[in-house]
Amino acid sequence: MSGHDELFDSLLADFLDESSQLIVTLNESLLELDELLEAATDDQPMKCDEELMNRMFRAAHSIKGLSAMLGLPHINGLTHKIENVFDAARKEQLSLDTGSVDVIFRSVDRLGEMIETLKNDGHDNVDATDLASAIQALLECNGCVKNVEMVTSVDQVAAPQPTPAASNDVAINNPARPMTGETDLFANIEDDGEVPPQYLAIFIDDSVETLDSINDTLLKVDSLEPAAANEALLVTSHRLKGSAASVGLHRAAKLAHLMEDVFQELRERGLPMNTPLVDSMFACCDALRGFVESLRDSKGSTSTFNQLAHDLVAAKAIWDSENPRDGANESEEASTPTPQATPAATSAGSGRSYLATVTVNFEKNLAAAGLKASLICEKISGLGQIEISDPDVSKLADLDNLTEWMFAIRTTAAEAKLKDKCDVTGVTRVDIALPPGIGPEGTEVPAQVAPAPVAPAAPTPKATAPTATPPTATTQVPAAALASPPAPAQAAKPASAAQAAASSAEAPSPAAKPAAPANAPGEAKGGKSGPDTSKPAETLRVDIERLDQLMNLAGQLVINKARFTQIGEQMKSTMVSKQTPQVMSDAINLTRQLTKSLDSADAFDSARLPQLQMHLQRLSLDLDMLEREFGRVTQQRSNVNHLFEAIHQLDRVADGIQQGVMDTRMVPVGPLFARFKRIVRDITRSTGKQIELEIIGEKTELDKRMIDALGDPLIHMVRNSADHGIETPELRREAGKPESGTITLNAFHRGNHIYIEVKDDGRGLNREKIVAKALERNLVTEGDLEKMTDHQIYQLIWEPGFSTAEKITEISGRGMGMDIVQAKIEEISGSVEVNCQPGQGTIFTIKLPLTMAILPSLMAVIGDGIFALPVESVVEIVSIPGSSVRTIQGQRTASIRNRVVSLVELQDVFHWHGESNDELASDEVTLVIVGQEGHEVGLRVDSLIGEEDVVIKSLAENYRNVAGLAGAAILGSGQVSLIIDIPVLIEMASRRWQRQTV
Helix, strand or coil, X not given: CCHHHHHXXXXXXXXXXXXXXXXXXXXXXXXXXXXXXXXXXXXXXXCCCHHHHHHHHHHHHHHHHHHHHHCCHHHHHHHHXXXXXXXXXXXXXXXXXXXXXXXXXXXXXXXXXXXXXXXXXCCCCCCCHHHHHHHHHHHHHCCCCCCCCCCCCXXXXXXXXXXXXXXXXXXXXXCCCCCCCCCCCCCCCCCCCCCCHHHHHHHHHHXXXXXXXXXXXHHCCCCCCHHHHHHHHHHHHHHHHHHHHHCCCHHHHHHHHHHHHHHHHHHHHCCCCCHHHHHHHHHHHHHHHHHHHHCCCCCCCCCCHHHHHHHHHHHHHHHHHHCCCCCCCHHHHHHCCCCCCCCCCCCHHHCCCEEEEEEEEECCCCCCHHHXXXXXXXXXXXXXXXXXXXXXXXXXXXXXXXXXXXXXEEECCCHHHHHHHCCCCCEEEEEEECCCCECCCCCECCHHHCCCCCCCCCCCECCCCHHHCCCCCCCCCCHHHHCCCCCCHHHCCCCCHXXXXXXXXXXXXXXXXXXXXXXXXXXXXXXXXXXXXXXXXXXXXXXXXXHHHHHHHHHHHHHHHHHHHHHHHHHHHCCCCXXXXXXXHHHHHHHHHHHHHHHCCCCCCHHHHHHHHHHHHHHHHHHHHHHHHHHHHHHHHHHHHHHHHHHHHHHHHHHHHHHHHHHHCEEECHHHHHHHHHHHHHHHHHHCCCEEEEEECCCCEEEHHHHHHHHXXXXXXXXXXXXXXCCCHHHHHHCCCCCCEEEEEEEEEECCEEEEEEEECCCCCCHHHHHHHXXXXXXXXXXXXXXXXXXXXXXXXXXXXXXXXXXXXXXXCCCCCHHHHHHHHHHCCCEEEEEEECCCEEEEEEEEECCXXXXXXXXXXXXXXXXXXXXXXXXXXXXXXXXXXEEECCEEEEEECCEEEEEECHHHHHCCCCCCCCCCCCCEEEEEEEEECCEEEEEEECEEEEEEXXXXXXCCHHHCCCCCEXXXXXXXXXXXXXXXXXXXXXXXXXXXXXXXXC
């Protein structure tokens, strides 16, 4: 994978994470706006909440900037239109009502679909033309479309006019001369309001790293291959531009964009930079670095950006003169005779200039198209003077929705030279209309063969939708129309823009071309023309405080490691010597010899005294050595105590690291709960009910993967509560309740679990309907119902396909209900139950473990293996005499605390070969009761090891399809323990018993 691909994947992952949060922000802000609109009256209309509008504008603007950076045209186009609405509203050019808010709501929903499609399929190709048209119509009805200044007539500038020679000399000899005096390229570019601190910190860190990379590459540019250097500089400058634009720092983004365009041309032509260009790039990097660093304390200064931009253009012009394109040398073109020229024809360089009308078409949905036009303006100003521009030159840099730019330039250059200067990334077509009497080489030709001028259509913002265009509005001329043959001579007088648009109405409009990614020219190398369609990496933002805690724990771990090393050295030095056993053996032998000598009759023979004395000396030495060795043993005991203290401390640090890592995966449930405000709002609109959503415990944290998995189940529960639970205002009045019903989402921590409740104050569950449906589907018998409590009857709603809805609606009642909810919750090791008070409401309670990575388990020995039973599923542990086990209809059962529990043999369920346990009469049986109330079984185990927290590991591919296994864990001994999936185990045992009964 190339460096660019890795960068793109990294940026895409960041975009998916960031955009999801921004979508949540947009939805929450729109709900606030909707509440303000509902509270408004004719006497007290809603006042524009500037802070709210700015918040929504910034969110849309950030998505737009990031999507433009990644070349995602569909997301960028729709977000740009949403941004235009917020921009007009915050400037009080547009008054929002409930209808317009509904349009924006639907647009944000579609935007969410695009982002989800991008995440799953790798593209954003989701149609949004209907919503784009609706937004465009909304803007046009309120007069908020950004119209550009129209050119009233092209006739007045169509004929060639003499220009003083001095002017020509200035235009040709000073190619870097600004267009109109000292043009400020940044005059109409303003940064957004204050950047949120959390985004600013990320931008500063990323930009400093990017600028370091640019500087390093520039320093090594002489030693690098031009292709590699230009590629690296293009990628990094592109990233810098996108980062600045995404946080609203448009002035810095423009300077980076100018740098990027230079690097783009260098890469396309495969040529190295010269010294002036390198120096200018260094100056731009220094200014951007100073600007970025100053953002830490205050707002950065951009006062030098304009001069640096002009210096960069001047340096680029010098580079252009040193590296002319083939066939584009101006002096050669000017002196080349044309076939149509008469003897009276004069060279364009002899003081005779002409006015050329140039129409530049940009890609649809091209990000920062105005900046591209501004760059063309700088480049082409070296060939002459721009006299008319539509839109005005001073407004170009501020336009993002530009699809066409027309200007008239007085020049002596050939047509090919003009086109060459307009050739920048993002331009799809350049049309040049020459006045009568001027040929392609810029020389005069007879009038009868002069090409007819082309009437360019007035430019229109890219946001214009064909279905919403008023009859008097101008529309974009399709590329197909621009490519048509020139008009006859009698049509030399240009048509109006409206006529030009009308004449091309039948031409098919080309498909929107996405913004070219930075690596587009590299297709020939790798054949990769777009983003990688593989699923992008998932990202998770982590609070710096949590990382600091992990760092502190890692430091303590290093200290403990050093302590273990020290204790190990001490234990090594106090280890019993290898000679100790031999010394001990010698001492014993000497003692025996002395004893034997003393017992003999001649023990005190004077001849043997020296020998005895020698034995005693050796024995004394050996005993001294043994004394020292036993001293080491005593020290060893102390070292062992220190070792256990260190192990205890290490255990605490390991627990802290484990908790810290778990905390990095934890995110608050607040954003998840906030989604349902929108759902409840839509349901109230469609049903006419009055429902309020109350959120409690939004700061409670859950594993991010659980948050992702809980979305669909909670949506189903909330919809059921709103559709089936909450009554209409009339029925609530009759029942003595407030007209407005309440759905409460509550999350709280209890023990080692997180509980989520979905509670409503509606009518509750209909017991009679549940019983009737259960009997109809043969889920229970009349006899079963007599023994069941109301609570147990309510749990029947979790049976597959169970539904008591009398009619199918768009909200709920489609027969694919609560069993799927239960299955999805069980997939994340959770459980769910329902409680009801008829006439007062219903409570759905979801019980979840704190994390999916660590599982508290009861370790049990069954047969030859060790199995982990999730503590969550363990009800109790009992030991019973084997004689108390009874067999009823072929199924073993036992009476435990006045209830009959079926016994399960793991080997029978999994069908492995092991010793039979038929003879249980004289043995004591240990049972682990697992399951939940109403669905309990007794799992027979051989012995229990105890409770442990195990790290869940996924199974090898050939074991993943084995039902009843939730994963595996590696024990401290290195042995692998299988984790039993208790709900599946109970289901498998139940099916086995049913087959035996049949």
